[in-house]
Amino acid sequence: MRRTVVSIEVGTTKVCTVVAQVHNERSLNVLGVGMTQSKGIDRGVVVNIEEAASAIATSVEKAERASGYRIDTAYVGVAGQHIASLNSRGVVAVSNPDHEITPHDVARAVEAAQAVAIPTQREVVHIIPRAYIVDGTEGIRDPVGMSGFRLEVETHIVTGEVMAIQNLIKSVQRAGIEIDDLILQPLAxxxxxxxxxxxxxxxxxxxxxxxxxxxxxxxxxxxxxTSVIPIGGSHFTSDLVYVLHTPHNTAEYLKLKYGEAMQDVPALPPRDPDHPDDPDDPDSALPEANPDDLIDADTLVVGERQKIHRALLNEILQARAEQLVEMIYNELQRSGYDGMLQSGIVLTGGGAQLPRLDELMREMLGVPVRVGRPRGLGGLAEAIDTPPYATSVGLLLWGLRHGQADDPYYAYHQPYGNGYGSYGNEGRVPIYERLKNWMRTFLP
Ligand SMILES: Nc1ncnc2c1ncn2[C@@H]1O[C@H](COP(=O)(O)OP(=O)(O)OP(=O)(O)O)[C@@H](O)[C@H]1O
Ligand SMILES: [Mg+2]
Incomplete structure (x- = not known):
């Protein structure tokens, strides 16, 4: 029987379950998608287990109906401001008498890297080896088979708050699903x-x-x-509610239908500069707005309508977009890598669909910016080939890469095996026998 991979993305706006079938261990065909409005989630974190579980169950049922496949396990994304990450180095002496580095040395080095103090209320989500250093030579991608005395590994460690992670796990389990693996959403x-x-x-x-x-x-x-900024699409919408005095639904509609992240519609045609400013002279009054630029919308007062100028709408969106770009810039500075990122910025998520946000970002930061569409799927992929589904698609691709029976990936969860899903499974192949393949999947 063909292997099937399922992903569940529990977002703040939507819960999305996707079922895909693996072909030749290389490609994925989407069999069905189940989507529902999110409940019980605030800023990426479960705040009400019952509500979250019911939303997850609804999306799972929809995906089951669409695919004709019974879902038991899934790859699940984890996100939220409780997530933190750090880079840590592990060092070991090469154990072999002939000083040839074995996968076992690599596993020991990775374990040494995770010996950094992790507070008790946090747990490790990922430990990802980035590169190796052998006797001071940096930038080695696969040290196995090389000779040396001293092996160092640079790892990226992602941790999250135990309670936030456990609440997500409980919600998924309460919906009747076991977790194959938890994956940081932006990694997916x-x-x-x-x-x-x-x-x-x-x-x-x-x-x-x-x-x-x-x-x-x-x-x-x-x-x-990796980091999380507490601003998203809903902030753009609430700004419109606040400034334009419209109901929330109207604001969301206006944003999706007319919104742009740059305002260069002339607010009104320019006045005749030769005309003297005389309030009593009708010719010196401001000219009328172009009717094409006026949008008819309701207000917070029932039955009362208003005309909203597109310039105003976009000005509000641009202000929020500029704030977001500034916060992204600050984050890049904190990462210590601003200015050295040749491929620039790739935008995903529903908010990336705001027209001209990429343009604004390019202008403000002076780097290449593109909107990323998820790739690499066949079957009913067109249902999920837009930016809001990048995480869902990525979770499937993660399952494709890491879900094989001899998957060495789980090795890194075992020290933290907390008994849910496939985490901490007993009786697997020893860590060092699986490590090499695992490294290959991460390191090009
Ligand atoms: N065309 C569009 N223009 C502007 N914003 C959009 C557009 N399409 C979607 N959005 C916004 O994208 C947001 C939802 O994005 P997405 O589906 O990626 O969220 P999520 O994954 O559920 O949330 P999170 O990742 O924060 O948990 C909403 O705020 C929505 O208004
Ligand atoms: Mg999301």
């Missing part, structure tokens, strides 16, 4: 929209979701920095 999205070349040249993935924006910096082929 990166799988779907970034090429290996992007990651080698240096690239920033910016996932603009409902209420948060995830930033992930990739350099030298691996992840370097």
């Amino acid at each position: 999205a990166g799988e779907a929209v970034l090429s290996d070349e992007d990651k080698d040249r240096g690239v920033v993935l910016v996932d603009i979701g409902g209420s948060t924006t995830d930033v992930a910096v990739f350099v030298q082929g691996g992840i370097w920095h």
Whole structure:
């Protein structure tokens, strides 16, 4: 029987379950998608387990009906401001008497890297080896078989708050699903929209979701920095509610239908400069707005309508967009890699669909910016080949890469095996026998 991979993305706006079938262990065909409005999630984190579980169950049922496949396990994305990451180095002496580095040495070095103090209320989500150093020679991608005395590994460690992670796990389990693996959402999205070349040249993935924006910096082929900015698409909408005094639904509609992140519609045609400013002279009054630029909308007062000038709408959106770009810039500075990211910025998430946001960002930051569409799927892929589904697609690709029976990936979860899903499974092949393949999947 063909292997099937399922992803569940529990977002602030939507919960999305996708079922895909694996072909030749290389490609994925989408069999069905189940989408529902999110509940019980605030800024990427479960705040009400019952509500979240019911939304997850609804999206799973929809995906089951669409695909005709019964879902038992899934790859699940984790996100939120409780996520933190750090780069840590592990050092070991090569154990072999002839000083040839074995996978066992690599495993020991990675374990040494995770010996950094991790507070008790946090747990490790990922430990990703970025590069190796053998006797001081840096930038080695696969040290196995090389000779040396001293092996160092640079890792990127992602941790999250135990409670936030457990609440997500509980919600998924309460919906009747076991977790194959938990994956940091921007890492998953990166799988779907970034090429290996992007990651080698240096690239920033910016996932603009409902209420948060995830930033992930990739350099030298691996992840370097991850962080979460507490601004997302819903902030653009609430700004419109606040300034235009419209109901929330209207504001969302106006944003999706007319919104742009740059305002260069002339607010009104320019006045005749030769005309003296005389309030009593009708010719010196401001000319009328172009009717094409006026949008008819309701107000917070029932039955009362208003005309909204597109210039005003976009001015409001641009102000919020500029704030977001500034926060992204600050994040890049904190990562220590601004200016060295040749592939620039790739935008995903629903918020990335705001027209001209890429243009504004390019202008403000002076780097290449593109909107990333998830790639690499067949079957009913067109249902999910837009930016809001980058994470869902990435979770599937993660499952494709890491879900094989002899998957060495789980090795790194075992020290933290907490008994859910496939985590901490007993009786697997020893860590060092699986390590080499695992490294290959991460390091180009
Ligand atoms: N065309 C568009 N223009 C502007 N904003 C859009 C557009 N399409 C979607 N959005 C916004 O994208 C947001 C939802 O994005 P997405 O589906 O990626 O969120 P999510 O994954 O559920 O949330 P999160 O990642 O924060 O948990 C909403 O705020 C929505 O208004
Ligand atoms: Mg999202």
